[in-house]
Amino acid sequence: DTAVSQTPKYLVTQMGNDKSIKCEQNLGHDTMYWYKQDSKKFLKIMFSYNNKELIINETVPNRFSPKSPDKAHLNLHINSLELGDSAVYFCASSQDLDRWTIQYFGAGTRLSVL
């Protein structure tokens, strides 16, 4: 039973398209995150939500829009995809903001923009 699950695992699309990635956690955690891992393996925070409220919004193009319908779900919508958006996107969760340093990651969504 996967703790943090992301769909899809792979996403291949053309430049200019709009796509969404979904994330769900069944750990009962309050806080969820989106990270981007580039081709050199650098993992960088993009967004975090706590109980559906946006907490962290890094310097990310506004083509990226996270949405948290409830505290178990955090989705990422990307408009007008660009070549530079190709990366692996990871969702993560932590129990709450007090225990934010201990994070559990999903398996990632590998996005390729052609």
Place this chain on the structure above:
Amino acid sequence: QKEVEQDPGPLSVPEGAIVSLNCTYSNSAFQYFMWYRQYSRKGPELLMYTYSSGNKEDGRFTAQVDKSSKYISLFIRDSQPSDSATYLCAMDQGAQKLVFGQGTRLTINP
């Protein structure tokens, strides 16, 4: 200069060897230090978690933090082929953000 520096490797050692993985950092305000293990095509998995300076041991793994030198290490004793993975160090950047090293790719040869 990056906040966290980690040699990306690759590092290849024979089974049974002691492995030493390291990160240096520039921000003396960091207090929480983590090591994550990431298998190929998988998400990072928390391996070790340390607060402030000192050592922490968990089975074959030992994490060391030297805040005076801004240097952290992960030691793996009696390394196994199943330890082959990328190891990422991570630290608290403040404002509830983690900053990660680039990761060191480790291969344990049978």
